[in-house]
Amino acid sequence: MSAPPTPYLRVDVGRLQVNIDSTAARAAAAGVALRPHVKTHKCVEIARRQVAAGAAGITVATVGEAEVFVEAGLDDVFVAYPLWVDERSAERVLALAERARLTIGVDSAEGAANAGRLLGDRVAALVEVDSGHHRSGGPPERAAEVAGAGIEAGIDVRGVFTFPGHSYAPDGRAAAARDEARALTVAAAALRAAGIEPSVVSGGSTPSLADSDTSVLTELRPGVYVFNDAQQWELGTVGQEQISLSCRATVVSHAGGRLVLDSGSKTLGADRAGYATGYGRLPEHPDARIVQLSEHHAVVDLAGAPLPALGSRVDVVPNHVCNAVNLVDDLWADTGDGLVRWPVSGRGRNS
């Protein structure tokens, strides 16, 4: 297929497959289950490759994402989110549970009791605990209260999970993995003390993956690792050659002696973490920085290098690939033998 007009997201399928296979091999060698978070790619083709490489199932963030992937035949899905279930979402979750093994997250006694009341034992649950990211998830030492409330209301509580998202910090990766192991150890022990044997102890994030304590965890849920992005590059999680997705952009202006590309925040996403050096990176120009980002303009300081010609193409790696992918209807997969369109079937499925 011929290339679409810029800006478009291009996947290097060779690199993608290496990322999928090497992470699967690492999990297998450590004897833990890999349950990749598909919110990163929202793409059935990629989820199937992950399962073919040995993933035990998939992780999603929303019921809508679960619907997309169950419809595509994925049959073991964890909604890693403290869902507040109501009558309408309960109907959707129960319909999914007819077709797939479905697990949801709960992080409070009230939420667990509510889920148990509306879902009963046709859906399983894991208790989310906070390991230091301070987002959702309760204190690890109180995990049994949450589990107990769910069990009493009839839901099948199978274990505990956390997201060590504070791994997204310079030099924070190993420390976050230690926090993760500590929190999950405490939470699992709390369940055992209450007579609940946790069969799942789940964690994982792409930055902390190499440091995950697989003597504690039974399951890893990284998402970004399939593509990687400028954040992972700048955090030092990966080298540039492990990045499999970039945005192909056109040089539209040389205003002010700088490079202006047509890849703005409506293609790259507006993410800029505190540690980021700009709004994305240019693999062919590692010293360049995107110093200004509008919806359809990326202004690049090329650090003195000659400006690529007007109308020429430049590749940009987004800061945060999950938000970039969610902006497009399709990924363009470069198989080495031309471009293939891969629909982003889960795009926009926020509910």
Add this chain to the structure above:
Amino acid sequence: MSAPPTPYLRVDVGRLQVNIDSTAARAAAAGVALRPHVKTHKCVEIARRQVAAGAAGITVATVGEAEVFVEAGLDDVFVAYPLWVDERSAERVLALAERARLTIGVDSAEGAANAGRLLGDRVAALVEVDSGHHRSGGPPERAAEVAGAGIEAGIDVRGVFTFPGHSYAPDGRAAAARDEARALTVAAAALRAAGIEPSVVSGGSTPSLADSDTSVLTELRPGVYVFNDAQQWELGTVGQEQISLSCRATVVSHAGGRLVLDSGSKTLGADRAGYATGYGRLPEHPDARIVQLSEHHAVVDLAGAPLPALGSRVDVVPNHVCNAVNLVDDLWADTGDGLVRWPVSGRGRNS
């Protein structure tokens, strides 16, 4: 229609119409044309209301957006972007020019000559100049070189435009409007000196709108004013009662004694300008701040106020409404008499 599951974007149609009408009235009173930027809403229903209120035409950022609105019957469209035209995009632009009066931006002699060569006189052009935002646009005093190159290549150059985007700064609104007037005055004079009479002198941004010098400008192109957002609120451009779009969210967790909502960066957008106090604002809790934003979590510090119950609904105003709208397929318009679905027909049309 019954409300969709959260998170969803809700439009207060009463406030929207007040924003549309009051801005149209102000432009009419000043004797300048209003050509709203529809990238903010990407919604045919809203563009039609703008034209019904007196807009002279619309502004878009991409050829894809132009296609959506021309298809819907809008017949006077300015692509306010320094398009680098190639054979494929020329074909699309020329097809549009069969059905609508079409104008594009150019900001270099090379770009103008290229556009003239591929488009000829069936499309008009305006020369973009930089008034201080330092994005695209050449120096105002050199606008005639760009215009001349375009005219020589056959395109109909009708005037000059700028985007005073540096109005997005605390206390920067009036200064940006002065810079805008100065740059456009210089650019228009440069064209006249070269024997080209500019019929269009176009500027405008929502923050600078009240200060626009309508003795210089013939046309205003604000976008955000239809909805406004947390950025405009925090810049002081508008009061809270002028904000017509918010994201309805559900309280999913009270982890850490804070409020966690299901409206994350995949609904609100990840924008956070340097002056922003958080990742969006809560109209019902003006002292609250969104201190952490993930893809599906907004963590809110309520400044000591009691936490709304788990499962209850809370409204969030996004920082930058243009990026929030581009994340959803539909807006939910509250007419005072129930919700109506308004498709975001231009969503994702980045090319």
